[in-house]
Amino acid sequence: MFFFEEYVHDIDENGNESLQVDLNNVLEKIIPNHNSAETYVYPGEEHYAVVESWPNAKDYLPDGDRKALWNGDAHLKATLVGSSEVFDVDQGKLDAGNTGSVYFADFDRTRPRQRKCKIIIIGD
Numbered sequence: 001m002f003f004f005e006e007y008v009h010d011i012d013e014n015g016n017e018s019l020q021v022d023l024n025n026v027l028e029k030i031i032p033n034h035n036s037a038e039t040y041v042y043p044g045e046e047h048y049a050v051v052e053s054w055p056n057a058k059d060y061l062p063d064g065d066r067k068a069l070w071n072g073d074a075h076l077k078a079t080l081v082g083s084s085e086v087f088d089v090d091q092g093k094l095d096a097g098n099t100g101s102v103y104f105a106d107f108d109r110t111r112p113r114q115r116k117c118k119i120i121i122i123g124d
Helices: 018-030 045-053 072-081
Strands: 002-006 100-104
Touching: 018 072
Parallel strands: none
Antiparallel strands: 002 100
16 A cells, blocks of 8 residues: 655664654554454454465465464554555656655565555546
């Protein structure tokens, strides 16, 4: 997902901007990380069974570990933040002001994966 926010210049020891750290902290207070099967109702037994039946189930459940599906928090955070943005381009340049930046966010921490983004340009 993408979102637009001010670039704040302050970076922590992990390379994260201060607003990113604040956003992560606030979201975790609202939607705690999915650290156990009891944290959220999702995923339920039926979802586990469906994923386990897929031909590429090992991609979603490395070593058959069901904890790899404990990403209910990521789904809820993505729903709250949104998954897309519309940006103005003026005379071939992103109209973001002096400090605006575009960020890609992925709240899913359960397993490594590749992500793709799609950019659609509409207009002249």
